[in-house]
Amino acid sequence: MTGSTMAPDVVPPTAFDSEQALLGAILHNNDALDRARDHVQPGDFFEPLHRHIFEVMIQRRDAGEAIDFGLMKAVLGNADLGGQTVGGYLAKLVSEAITVSGAASYARLIAQAARMRRVLETSQAAVAAMTDGSVRSPAEYAAYMIEALDEVASAGLSESARRVTLGQGVASVLARVDQTRMGKGIIGVPYGVPKLDTSTLGMRSGQFVVLAGRPAMGKTTVAIHIALTATRRNGAVGLISLEMNAEELSERVLSAVAYNPREWDQITYRAIAEARGLSDAAMARLRDATEACADIPLWIEQQTGLTLSQISARARQMKLKAERMGIPFAALIIDHIGLIRPSKRYSGNRVQEMTEISSGLKGLAKELGIPVLGLSQLNREVEKRQDKRPILSDLRESGSIEQDADVVLGLYRDAYYLEHKADRSDVEEDRLARCLNTLEIEILKQRSGPTIRIECFCDIACNVLAEAR
Known part of the structure; x- marks a missing residue:
């Protein structure tokens, strides 16, 4: 035999x-x-x-x-x-x-x-x-x-996707409820914006979350803020960057970590990139920030043109690495889903390609038992409206993304449009001064929770986000 x-x-x-x-x-x-x-x-x-x-x-x-x-x-x-x-x-x-x-x-x-x-x-x-x-x-x-x-x-790695009985499911929920009531349980990975965390219960296991906005609305700023929050509280985070390389992202992280609201001269990531104009004091703050970042388990995958299967393979490797280190694999962030290289199965049919990608990301979240956060560009129809705040139908190929996502967050900065408007009136100048560092995060979709708008303080140049007071 x-x-x-x-x-x-x-x-x-x-x-x-x-x-x-x-x-x-x-x-x-x-x-x-x-x-x-x-x-x-x-x-x-x-x-x-x-x-x-x-x-x-x-x-x-x-x-x-x-x-x-x-x-x-x-x-x-x-x-x-x-x-x-x-x-x-x-x-x-x-x-x-x-x-x-x-x-x-x-x-x-x-x-x-x-x-x-x-x-x-x-x-x-x-x-x-x-x-x-x-x-x-x-x-x-x-x-x-x-x-x-x-x-x-x-x-x-597929324990989280296995079949369970109703009895097992409700017993698991009750155990989590007991742990949470005693202050020991964790409902979801926090966004790091208290009102948003309260409204959504955080990014929960198996969820596919979409962070959507037009260019310059702050998608990467919010994503890095979420990533840093999650690594400090929950475990390792994987960041699949299909647009920026690791050095560009690291400049933004350094700027955010070095940020001090009590200082009048903040260190922007543009200043870090230029380097020559940095003072000795700024360099000291950057060295402190570098030391603070040394042990943060944020793993950046900077290869461009990855397919869904390649992203899935790297995510599984990250989870195995986290398990070997004895820490949870908290979340996967993809910047952005429009740059995922589609398979040849639906070549030329963009809607079908995006359907395959969005359903695959939802499946990956369930398989690994983690939230997957995907950044998404909004289409140009936004620019044709008087009110340019995002709505669900602004998502590119929105049918599939809107359907597969458990939560959709839309980003809007009024300051961006005011800054780029010629011949601003005095009223608009005053409005710009008041909203210069304001970012709106709107919950456009949530399977089990409210859809609300939240105002945040956001210093785009320093990659800093905080809830408005």
């Missing part, structure tokens, strides 16, 4: 004893199958005969029939059992059976061995591809490996 298709000089990882013990436990008590099948699939079994037995067991269980010795004898028939009789082999399975309560643990060992074999097979295939000349560059080789191993990496 063998399930190996690998090179003869390589011993593949197996969990042969666990396979036998699990099958024996199912024969002893059919309930063990129900506990095991959430963790292991027939294809995870190394031994082909065990794989076949497990498949038949699932079919019999789903049909509402008993799994017993008579069934197994019919399944095994004249199979090669290494010199053992069918009865003797079945007796061996039962004698080495585990308890029902241990079925899930053995199932996980079997699945883990299967994933290890997949890693080995992929590595061997990659080496073969390099030596036969079909892979021509390191980047091509790495892309092949990432794509091939993504399924393995994600296999252990």
Whole structure:
């Protein structure tokens, strides 16, 4: 009996004893199958005969029939059992059976061995591809490996997307309610704007949140503020920047961290980029800010033109990294979703492409059990209106994004339009002076909560956001 298709000089990882013990436990008590099948699939079994037995067991269980010795004898028939009789082999399975309560643990060992074999097979295939000349560059080789191993990496991350009973669901809610009432629970990842957090309960696990606005409305400023708040309170945050590189983003972060409302001369990120005009005092503040940022788990992915599958792979890697560090992976931020490179499936049909992307981001949030925040540009129809505050229909390809998003936040800065208006009247000059650092965040959509408008203090030049007093 063998399930190996690998090179003869390589011993593949197996969990042969666990396979036998699990099958024996199912024969002893059919309930063990129900506990095991959430963790292991027939294809995870190394031994082909065990794989076949497990498949038949699932079919019999789903049909509402008993799994017993008579069934197994019919399944095994004249199979090669290494010199053992069918009865003797079945007796061996039962004698080495585990308890029902241990079925899930053995199932996980079997699945883990299967994933290890997949890693080995992929590595061997990659080496073969390099030596036969079909892979021509390191980047091509790495892309092949990432794509091939993504399924393995994600296999252990889907607990949050698994089926649960109503009883389990409501018990989980009640436990969270008890923890929150005692001041121990966390409802959602905070935005860092108290009124917004109160109105939305924060960014909750599995939510797809859209932050929308026209250019220069402050999307990146708000996103960085949310990211810094989340890393300080909840854990690691991944920032997929499809527009700016890591240095540009870091300049904005430094400006925000170095900001001191008691100082009259703030350090803008433009001044940091220019560098020459910075005073010794400003440099001292920047060094303090750099030290403060050293241990902030904000991970920036700056590669442009990523596809949805590549973003998903990097997000899974970030979650695994956070788990190895012993901290939660709090949130994923994407700047911005309009720059995600679509697959070729709907080539040329932008609406279908965006539908695939937005539904994929919602699926990723559920899979990883984290909120995914996607920045989105509004279309130019906004500019044609007298009141340029955003509405849901202003979202580009809004049908799919509006449908998939759990929360949509619209950003608006009246100061931007006043600053760019020629021949301002005295009334408009006065209005500009009063709203120069005002940013409006409007909840345009929320599945379970109010839609309100919140005024914030926002120093765009320093990348600083705070709730207005």
